[in-house]
Amino acid sequence: MSQVTIDSNEVDIVIAAFHSDLTSFMEEWRPIFSRFHLIIVEDPDLKEELKIPKGFDFDVYTKSDIDKLAGSSNAAMFSGYSCRYFGYLVSKRKYIISIDDDCSPAKDNNGDLVDIVTQHITNLRTPATPFFFNTLYDPYRKGADFVRGYPFGLRSGVTCVLSCGLWLNLADYDAPTQSLKPELRNSRYVDAVLTVPKNTLMPMSGINLAFDREMVGPALLPALKLAKEGKFRWETIEDIWCGLVVKAVCDHLDLGVKTGLPYVSRNERGSAIDSLKKEWEGVKLMEELVPFFQSLKLSPEAVTAESCVTEIAAAVKKGLGRSHTELANVADSMVAWLKIWKEVRSRV
């Protein structure tokens, strides 16, 4: 890992709590999280009070905080898995690291605990290289560089604003895949960070990510809620939607997205087969979303993440919204999110 000094004042760690007793989760992450500020957002459906061990610097946000800030009409935007976006909203720091509460620290190939904070921040603080593929992966990594044939004019790269980490043990597969292969567990630690090339879309997983809130905060938004969205990742697609939006924004603004390290270890939870009983709304929707985003063109006037998101919302309403009512609502949610985002920013 390259030597990047991390200023803890620049980092917020946002956790959405679906379990009231966070003791074991927090204890596992203590060696890595203890020097950072945590924003814990409680799932509005959770009735019990959160149990958090001592020795952490944290703020908790509950349903009442969400209701107060977002108002009753918009509070639904922050329900379920999307409650963590409330954490992104109220953060005042530059970098956000966000993981699901069913993850533990992973071990690398040497048996050492993976420090996801250091790795994510390193990813965000070193340039991304979306215009040309480097076959030795991240050229800024210690022991690597740009290979022969890599144009010199492209070697300074662009700012990386999104770092997508991966998962050992229970990988982020959809319910059909995990049901077909119930024994499938990811045990392969791939020692690489790489930039997702420009104009290439990818499925962003909310389980383990980090981003530059100052640069792209408005684009990480809660918008696509499946009708039968549940409390398991298999039953959501909100992060996938968000990733398509963020990538479109990044490609337009020449910002970078990295994927690969760091890994977290994802624990067993729920049954993929049970999730199969719910409608495969998300799976069907992806077939339309991908061609839509692949053909999306933003105007040269859109020079900020906010203006890009505004244009995307309008395009969604005009295009996808016509044939899918749930997507018309998505466009409205995106606009509502931007309004709240602006409001919260203006109070700072």
Next chain:
Amino acid sequence: MSVPATTVIPPLTDELDIVIPTIRNLDFLEQWRSFFQPYHLIIVQDGDPTKTIRVPQGFDYELYNRNDINRILGPKASCISFKDSACRCFGFLVSKKKYIFTIDDDCFVAKDPSGQEINALAQHIHNLLSPATPFFFNTLYDPFRDGADFVRGYPFSLREGVTTAISHGLWLNIPDYDAPTQLVKPLERNSRYVDAVLTIPKGTLFPMCGMNLGFHRELIGPAMYFGLMGDGQPIGRYDDMWAGWCAKVICDHLGLGVKTGLPYIWHSKASNPFVNLKKEYKGIYWQEEIIPFFQGVALPKECTTPQKCYIELSKLVKEKLGPIDPYFEKLGDAMVTWIDAWNELNPSADAAPVKKTDAAPKKK
């Protein structure tokens, strides 16, 4: 090793040729014996044709030196580089097999982190015989690999993938750096084993290294021309790069896939960076214009074969890159010559019978 989830049965001994350019000797083959011996080798001897290249016993091979190249191609031999490993593409031309694996003579067997020797050829075969996924990025890399799959959010309609045309392997020890980087970091060695195979997305170019490369000759062979390099040319060490840019643009157009990652080989020889700098010098700044050229290439719908794509590309090269230097006019012409030679030596099944080349190559 990266093994596909569904078993890939034949090792393709009758369908794959190994092409090796060499100017010194082929002692390195001793280390590869257990992996390469079942296969047919095509040796392209560069440099002095009067020198005898010793091939270790027990290998089935054809060997071509410059005299053979001139004899077989006649005036078309002008498109094959001299005193540069770019001459290897002559081996692609004369092969009659469906797949090619090409490797440099300073590349040895690497070991994976568990200490096991890596059969690079077998890995390339796995890569070529399993689909690529260029239209949407899979964050868990090769979804067809044993122990992996497509992640949540990956559109089901894209999960069949496309045929893999190129398998680009990597190198441990001496990394493939350009001369300036070699000068700045003479001691850097690549010791990081990245346990992944991934598809390079559609629309993204990459620097293709010819040291450890496999490809589907029938699907993309005509695009694997390694250009005019070496003796009498203003540029060197851009042969594989040139082939890679052309081939990627054509693969993207024809809906074929390009993979990179495993297998690793052990690259033992660090070339002289000062010599390299002289060779690469022009390429380093020409590249700044060449890349935008390739990024902007749009091949017409009518180009449905790699040959047609390549001829079209040759016209664009002359038109758009010609103004940079007369070299590109020559290169464009050489690209056409290459295709002529390709079509002559590789007539399609329904074409009229082509005149056979007269003398036979040296054979063991």
